[in-house]
Amino acid sequence: MNKVRVILFGLGAIGSRIATFALQKEGLEVVGAVEIAKDKVGKDLGEVLKMDKSVGVTVTDDPDTLFSTVKADVIIHSTVSYLKLAYPQIIKCVSAGVNVVSTCEELSYPYFKFPKLSDEIDKLAKEHGVTVLGTGINPGYLMDTLPITLTGPCLDVKSVKVTRMMYSGNRRSSYQKKIGTGLTTEAFNQMIKDGEMTGHVGLIESACMIAEALGWKLDDVVELPPEPVISEKETKTTYTTVQPGHVAGLRSVAHGIKGGKTVITLEFVSHTNVEKPYDAVAIDGTPSIHERIEGGVNGDIGTIAMIINSIPKVLNARPGLYTMKDLPLPAAAVKDLRTYIKAS
Ligand SMILES: NC(=O)c1ccc[n+]([C@@H]2O[C@H](COP(=O)([O-])OP(=O)(O)OC[C@H]3O[C@@H](n4cnc5c(N)ncnc54)[C@H](OP(=O)(O)O)[C@@H]3O)[C@@H](O)[C@H]2O)c1
Structure with missing residues (x-):
């Protein structure tokens, strides 16, 4: 061949x-x-x-x-x-x-x-x-394909929660930039508002993929505006130096709602001061399943x-x-x- x-x-x-x-x-x-x-x-x-x-x-x-x-x-x-x-x-x-x-x-x-x-x-x-x-890696795997696969042995699923807790200081510079690393809070909020900075893109896509795989018809999928995570200390990254009081990264959350209840929660946290990164999936179902990847998966x-x-x-x-x-x-x-x- x-x-x-x-x-x-x-x-x-x-x-x-x-x-x-x-x-x-x-x-x-x-x-x-x-x-x-x-x-x-x-x-x-x-x-x-x-x-x-x-x-x-x-x-x-x-x-x-x-x-x-x-x-x-x-x-x-x-x-x-x-x-x-x-x-x-x-x-x-x-x-x-x-x-x-x-x-x-x-x-x-x-x-x-x-x-x-x-x-x-x-x-x-x-x-x-x-x-x-x-x-x-995300979207594409950690917050959709992986949790979908983990529901495989469940007879029933009430809710799915996925958390990514990432250390961002060693990621590619375009990534550190898109999560606001080193900015002031004012600049962060303004750049998100003006669409000059994207934050993480893909939570809505991951939530919808999980819902479709489970056959759930969601009433709504909501993504909250990204929140800056403020650094308490000076932190050096491969891209910049974050001053105390400036943005270390962000937290983004999306919810999938069905029958008035939150059935999917996706939480993406990425900043320069995360000491113990992990990727976790919590399925409330029969049986309930909790999976945690210590150290997280390197996104790049x-x-x-x-x-x-x-x-x-x-x-x-x-x-x-x-x-x-x-x-x-x-x-x-x-x-x-x-x-x-x-x-x-
Ligand atoms: N799904 C996931 O898990 C995942 C993971 C990693 C990255 N991504 C996404 O993948 C994309 C690439 O990531 P990145 O970090 O490499 O971004 P990047 O550093 O901004 O690179 C994008 C490159 O594509 C070039 N480009 C833009 N429009 C083009 C066009 N029409 N024709 C040819 N080249 C074009 C850009 O050139 P200019 O700089 O001149 O515009 C730039 O060199 C981003 O949107 C990123 O968010 C997704």
Whole structure:
């Protein structure tokens, strides 16, 4: 079987790390790279990734020409969080007849916020015989796929609560920036209000994915405005230094409501002063289940892995738009990626 040919679409903090791993992954061949950042366009991918060798792929800002001249099996898309921005890019990939695995948070479960766009992506994917998936560590795994899987041995579920308690000081700078690290409270609130800072994106998507998996029709899904977490001490991170009284990170909460009761609670806490990170799921049901991952899961490594490990599942799937709950159970594709691809 030939290697799986990959085009990378987006070479930011996560896209670059995925690219570095993809270049080493057995069974994968990187055949193209798209990026709009001026300092990357026209350069060899190896130079952009600060490797000490050329890899023979020139970064382009012209996906149309690339897609019409280079054949690929899958596009790894990692540019933006919001589907309205990602949509034209996804449509371009699908129209070129290439499967898509994307880190776009709102694509991980797009049916609630964007039913029409979801239908359009699904329809176009089917027309072109390709599969589209939005995934990552969160949304994509820790606050949706994992809790859904944990309900497997339950006869009944009354509620699901997921908490991520993360130390953020060693995360990529774009991540530390989007959770407000180092800002004053005033700047934090203003930037959230003006949409200049996103906070975490994906709680609504995760809540809706859990509800659909359990067959729950929610009356409402509510995401509260992100709250800044204020640092009491000076803290150095890989991105900045947080002064006492300034923002160390944030807390975001979303609720899924059914029959007037909160049946889903998703709590995302990420700041520079978390001493004991963890990821936890509490299911109130028959039986009740409490799972806790001490130390938490590294979000950046986890995202790279979710993207790479999902490629065979996407290539094996029927054409259309899918979410993580629609595909076979996630598992690490530790061997040559072709090992996991079914002959068609
Ligand atoms: N689901 C998950 O668990 C998960 C995990 C990690 C990341 N994400 C999401 O994945 C996305 C990428 O993450 P990141 O940290 O790498 O963000 P980032 O550092 O902002 O990188 C995004 C890159 O894409 C480029 N870009 C934007 N629009 C483009 C276009 N139309 N064509 C080509 N390139 C384009 C940007 O260029 P400019 O800088 O010039 O705009 C930037 O270099 C973010 O939205 C992030 O929130 C999701």
